[in-house]
Amino acid sequence: MDESTADRRALRQQVLLLCLKTPELDAPVIAWSFHDGSGRREPLPARSHGRPPYDDGVAALEDGWRLVQMAPAVPPPSGDEHRVAFLKHEFVFERFVPPAT
Amino acid sequence: MSTAEAPPELLSTAEMASFVARGYLRLDAVVPDDVNRAATDELEAILATWGSDARPHAPSTLQPLTDVYPEPSAVGRMLRTPRVAGALHSLVGADAVFDHDFVHRRDADDPTTQWLHADAIIDPSLAFDIQAFYFPHDVAAGEGGTRFVPGSHFRQVNEADVGRYQHVVGEEQFAGPAGTVLIFHHGLWHGAMPNQGDRARLMYKIRLNPTRPQVRLWDTGDLDEMQNGPDDHMFARFRFDSVAAVLRSTEPWYEQGTDRLELVQRARLWRYLSGDDTFDVDYYLTRIEAKAALADG
Numbered sequence: 001m002d003e004s005t006a007d008r009r010a011l012r013q014q015v016l017l018l019c020l021k022t023p024e025l026d027a028p029v030i031a032w033s034f035h036d037g038s039g040r041r042e043p044l045p046a047r048s049h050g051r052p053p054y055d056d057g058v059a060a061l062e063d064g065w066r067l068v069q070m071a072p073a074v075p076p077p078s079g080d081e082h083r084v085a086f087l088k089h090e091f092v093f094e095r096f097v098p099p100a101t
Numbered sequence: 102m103s104t105a106e107a108p109p110e111l112l113s114t115a116e117m118a119s120f121v122a123r124g125y126l127r128l129d130a131v132v133p134d135d136v137n138r139a140a141t142d143e144l145e146a147i148l149a150t151w152g153s154d155a156r157p158h159a160p161s162t163l164q165p166l167t168d169v170y171p172e173p174s175a176v177g178r179m180l181r182t183p184r185v186a187g188a189l190h191s192l193v194g195a196d197a198v199f200d201h202d203f204v205h206r207r208d209a210d211d212p213t214t215q216w217l218h219a220d221a222i223i224d225p226s227l228a229f230d231i232q233a234f235y236f237p238h239d240v241a242a243g244e245g246g247t248r249f250v251p252g253s254h255f256r257q258v259n260e261a262d263v264g265r266y267q268h269v270v271g272e273e274q275f276a277g278p279a280g281t282v283l284i285f286h287h288g289l290w291h292g293a294m295p296n297q298g299d300r301a302r303l304m305y306k307i308r309l310n311p312t313r314p315q316v317r318l319w320d321t322g323d324l325d326e327m328q329n330g331p332d333d334h335m336f337a338r339f340r341f342d343s344v345a346a347v348l349r350s351t352e353p354w355y356e357q358g359t360d361r362l363e364l365v366q367r368a369r370l371w372r373y374l375s376g377d378d379t380f381d382v383d384y385y386l387t388r389i390e391a392k393a394a395l396a397d398g
Contacts, residue, residue: 017265022357030354033267052270082365085257087266088356 011096012038016065018057019087023073025057031087039100057091065093109187111320114327117191118347121370124254124286131184132280137237139175144237144305147176148204164199166309176305179235185282191319192231192284193311200230200308207245207296207304215293216264217250220308223259227373228311230287235305238279245296246275247283247304252352254286255366263290271353316376328375331387344371345382361385 019031029052036042054060061067069092076083112126120126132140143157150156158176160169166189170177179185189197220232240246250272256263274294275283285291287308296302317324329343340346348367351360361383368382381387 019266027357029270030356031266031269033265050268050270050272052268082362083257084255084359084362084366086263087354088359 008096010098012099014038014095014097016053016060016093016095018052018054018060018091018093020057020089020091023071023089025061025067025070025091027089028056029054038097057093060093065095068092068094107183109190110183111187111318112191113320114324114344115347116188117319117374118327118344118371119350120192120284120286121367121374122348122350123251123352124289125249125251126188126284127277128184128188128282128284130278130280131282132179132182132235132237134279136175136178136182137279140179140235140237140305141303143175144204144303148206151204160199160202162198162200166197166199167195169199176235179237179282179305180233180307185233188282188284189231189233189309193309193315194313194318196312197309198312200310202305202307205293205304205306207293207302209296209299209301211245211296213293214295216261217248217266217269217290217292218261218264219253219256219258219288219290221260221287223257224287225257227370228315229254229370230308230310232285232287232289232306232308234275234283234285235307236275236277236279236281236283237303237305240276240281240302241298242274242276243295244276244298244300245294245302246277247291248272248274248294249283249285249289249291250352250354252355252363253290254288255363255370256288256290258290269354315374317374324375328377328380331379331381331384333383335383337384339383344375344380348382 014037015035017033018029020027021030032052034053054063057067071088071090112120116126146157158170158174166180170180172178180189234247236246250269269290275281327342327344329340329345332338333340333343333345335349348364348371351363355363364382365385368380368386371382372378372380379387
């Protein structure tokens, strides 16, 4: 195992969930969650209360997050076209950081 | 006239429409200080004896609201405060029944954040229960006031399945004066928050069920004036003083394409409450129903 592989294996995953206002990745963030596997258990860099960590999904890409999943476009079941439930436009990002020391 | 003897102050049509749109009402400092002080002691006593025969005032599920917490209970006096009683009457009727209640206590420096959830289980009923949240003492920002997501009450989710959303743009966290009561639709997303203050935060929650259709139970003196027809249409001619004008309010966390579906949900609930099957907001229901009538012969 070379040194770079060992370094990568030492990294820990952080996961960012962004729910956007439309299916487009550059749409505004309307909800978010963050999970940190590095052991730091710190929130994302602080912004003023109530503001998401990024204005839109592209801003997360620009900050180094990698998109790993986006919500599929699924038509509503017949007869259930007007139901509202979970947020529709969900994007999952990841990045890898060194573990807390 | 004492508080307990004063008649209930029913909600206005605009207040009812706001409840339909946002899923909650906030009644600030409507409970007198003497009741708040007595209720604080009573709630602590209830919490200390919870589940035991020693608990003071232990209502049973399906007991009429009018019979629970009789005098001299301070919780009962809170429930019979004119503004509180009027709101309860307007939303679930004078013959509503007790479902359950609980005393929620958040100690100082409690760092726990509860996941977002809707209480009980998924419940798509058009008829609705209400939950009143009573804060008997001042709650400053960060002192463990309940957080909630305005406008989430029509979202069909089961209990903690919305816990995946740690933050929602536009969510609110209660902070306010003693004697404030929040009244939630049963579907509203909410959760307990950390108490960063130096004193415990006490909150009493009671769930009530209607026993008859919740039709025109509020002060309907202004309903005829505010009730709009389908001709009140945002993309044609529209009013600023109608029920539809209140129901058109949106929330910052609604998806672009879901905003109109929320209007449909609000229109359906207002049809039920007002007993008017022709009511609509911006023609969405009427348009579909008219075509369905043609195709169905």
